[in-house]
C-alpha cells in the first residue's frame with residue numbers, strides 16, 4: 001500500500017468512527033427530545049448531578065444517568081466532576097438554542113427523531129424492496145403524519161404568516177387574503193398551514209385536500225379546536241381529475257408545501273392544480289432546495305440526511321403501485337421542467353432568506 005492509499009484509509013477509518021458516534025448521538029438526542037430532558041436541562045442554571053436532573057425531569061435516575069453519559073461524552077452537554085468527585089452536567093444555553101421546543105426555527109433536535117422513526121417503521125420493508133423494486137403504502141408509516149405535523153408546526157408557526165405570505169408579490173397576496181379570496185392547500189396533511197392561514201385571514205375561505213383520511217380527521221379536529229368556520233377539507237387524490245372536477249377554476253391561490261414529490265403521479269397532480277386555479281390564480285409550490293443530480297448536491301450541507309429520508313419514505317410511497325417515485329431530492333431542474341409541462345404560464349424560482357433549505361416555485365396559471 002502506498003502512502004497516499006494509507007493516508008486515505010486512515011482518514012476513512014476515522015470518518016467511519018465519527019459516523020458511528022454521530023448516529024448514536026442522533027438516536028440519544030431523539031430520546032432526550034421525546035422525554036423533555038433538554039427542556040429540563042435548559043432550566044437548570046448550574047451543573048447538576050444525574051439524580052437532581054432525573055428528579056427535575058420526573059424520570060428514572062438510572063436511565064437519565066446513562067443518557068447523560070452519552071450527552072456528556074458526545075459534547076452535547078458539558079460534563080465535569082465537583083470537589084466531592086460527583087459527576088455533574090450542564091446544558092450550555094448556546095446548545096439549548098438548537099435543542100429545545102422553544103428554539104422555534106432553530107430547533108434542530110426535532111429532526112433527530114426522523115431517522116429512528118423511519119427505522120422502526122420500515123427498515124425491513126425497505127431492505128426487502130431492494131430486491132422487488134416495489135413501493136410502500138402510506139399505511140406502513142402510521143406515526144409519520146403526526147411527525148410531519150410536528151415539523152410543520154415548527155416551521156409554519158414561525159414563518160408562514162409573518163414571512164412567507166408577505167413575500168409573495170410584494171405583499172399584494174396578503175392584501176387579497178385580507179379582502180377575501182378562495183385558497184386551497186394541496187396535500188395539507190394534518191392541516192397545520194391551512195389552519196394558520198384561516199385564522200390569520202378570516203375573510204378568505206380555505207380548502208384542504210389530502211389523500212389521507214386519518215390526516216384529514218386530525219386536520220378537522222385542529223380546525224374545530226380553533227372554532228374556524230372558513231375551512232373545509234376534501235379527501236381526494238390530487239392526481240384524479242374526476243374527484244376535483246367540481247372545483248375547476250375555483251381557487252385564487254393554491255399552496256403545496258412538501259406535497260408534490262411524494263405523489264405517485266406528480267405531473268397529473270400539477271395539471272390538476274392548474275385546472276383548479278381561477279384565471280388570475282397563483283400557485284406556490286414549496287419544496288426542498290436541491291439540484292436534481294447528486295453530483296451537484298455534493299456540497300449541500302444536509303444531502304445525506306435528505307437522501308436518506310427520501311430513500312426510507314418519499315421515494316417508496318411515490319413508487320407505490322407503479323408510481324413515479326420522484327423522491328424528495330427531485331431537485332429544482334426536474335421540478336421546473338415538470339411545472340412547465342403541466343402548462344403554467346410563468347414559473348418564478350424564489351429562494352427564501354427566512355427558509356434557506358426550501359425553495360418556492362411561484363406559478364401563474
Ligand SMILES: C[S@@+](CC[C@H](N)C(=O)[O-])C[C@H]1O[C@@H](n2cnc3c(N)ncnc32)[C@H](O)[C@@H]1O
Pocket residue numbers: 148149152186187188189190192193209210211212215236237238239256257258259262263264265
Ligand atoms: C410530506 S407531507 C406534507 C404535509 C403538509 N403539506 C406539511 O407541510 O406538513 C405530504 C402530504 O401529501 C399527501 N399526499 C400524498 N399523495 C397525495 C395525493 N396523491 N393526493 C393528495 N395528497 C397526497 C400526504 O398524505 C401528506 O399529507
